Amino acid sequence: MTPAVQLTSVGKVYGYGPSAMIALNDVDLTIEPGRFVSLIGPSGCGKSTLLRIVAGLESAGRGEVRVHDVTPSEAGAAKLIGLVPQTPALLPWLSVLKNVTLPQKINPGAARRRQRIGDLAERGGRKPAPDMLELLDRAGLADAAHKLPAQLSGGMQQRAAIVRAFGLQPDVLLMDEPFSALDEFTRESLQDQLLDLWDELKTTVLFVTHSVSEAVRMSDTVVVMAPRPGRIVDVIDIDLPRPRNQRLFEERRFHEYEDLIRDRLHSAWRSTDAA
Numbered sequence: 001m002t003p004a005v006q007l008t009s010v011g012k013v014y015g016y017g018p019s020a021m022i023a024l025n026d027v028d029l030t031i032e033p034g035r036f037v038s039l040i041g042p043s044g045c046g047k048s049t050l051l052r053i054v055a056g057l058e059s060a061g062r063g064e065v066r067v068h069d070v071t072p073s074e075a076g077a078a079k080l081i082g083l084v085p086q087t088p089a090l091l092p093w094l095s096v097l098k099n100v101t102l103p104q105k106i107n108p109g110a111a112r113r114r115q116r117i118g119d120l121a122e123r124g125g126r127k128p129a130p131d132m133l134e135l136l137d138r139a140g141l142a143d144a145a146h147k148l149p150a151q152l153s154g155g156m157q158q159r160a161a162i163v164r165a166f167g168l169q170p171d172v173l174l175m176d177e178p179f180s181a182l183d184e185f186t187r188e189s190l191q192d193q194l195l196d197l198w199d200e201l202k203t204t205v206l207f208v209t210h211s212v213s214e215a216v217r218m219s220d221t222v223v224v225m226a227p228r229p230g231r232i233v234d235v236i237d238i239d240l241p242r243p244r245n246q247r248l249f250e251e252r253r254f255h256e257y258e259d260l261i262r263d264r265l266h267s268a269w270r271s272t273d274a275a
């Protein structure tokens, strides 16, 4: 099977000479289709840089990046990649419904591609493109569809941003700390919503977080990173059953995974300080 994302010896340096900053050093990572993979690590370890490189927004200085075996820019042009930023970035003058359907309108090529996916679905392949009103409804935003973003809470705006990203049915969804600005209750309900959509639409997700419990709860695999230079120090598969609902927090193994990841983060931090 072709990996959804493959990074081979990827490096990225910002600046030159003595002020050069090695944002990523010799990063190898393979993500199989449909997996939910989190990147975790202290700030400055290159998580956003890695995500931007996979998104094709930035080039790798060294090494090779493939998304479904094409370059990130080719994958981007084919709308294989969706991106959910840290803040919702909705257009304030458009209704929520118009905001979430806008990417489909400005990407006729993607619409054709969706059509192909729809054809495949009839032959037992993937599902047809979701109806955006229905997706909004499932995200608890049915009443918000015709409101302006400013009339919604921050959590609801971020919900809309997630719906917007899923609307194009990207094969790879990149999310950079999408819930970090939200209160804990809102965060947990958005985690549920994301896991539901992911389970149904079989998207590959690469998810950046600095919350250990969020990483364990959401992921099939947690990639632990460390700074100076930005690098991967461990890749941990989370062997816990799904669905991962609230009862997960009562499971001993959930907390064992949390402890393991904290331990890896701390030892990477100590070795960085000593360097």
Ligand SMILES: Nc1ncnc2c1ncn2[C@@H]1O[C@H](COP(=O)(O)OP(=O)(O)O)[C@@H](O)[C@H]1O
Pocket: 014, 015, 021, 022, 023, 041, 042, 043, 044, 045, 046, 047, 048, 049, 050, 230
């Ligand atoms: N455009 C840029 N120019 C210079 N340095 C950058 C740039 N983007 C990121 N960096 C540096 O690269 C390192 C990794 O940054 P980043 O990927 O944002 O880390 P993270 O998302 O893990 O906090 C940091 O030291 C940061 O200061």
Ligand SMILES: [Mg+2]
Pocket: 047, 048, 049
């Ligand atoms: Mg970042």
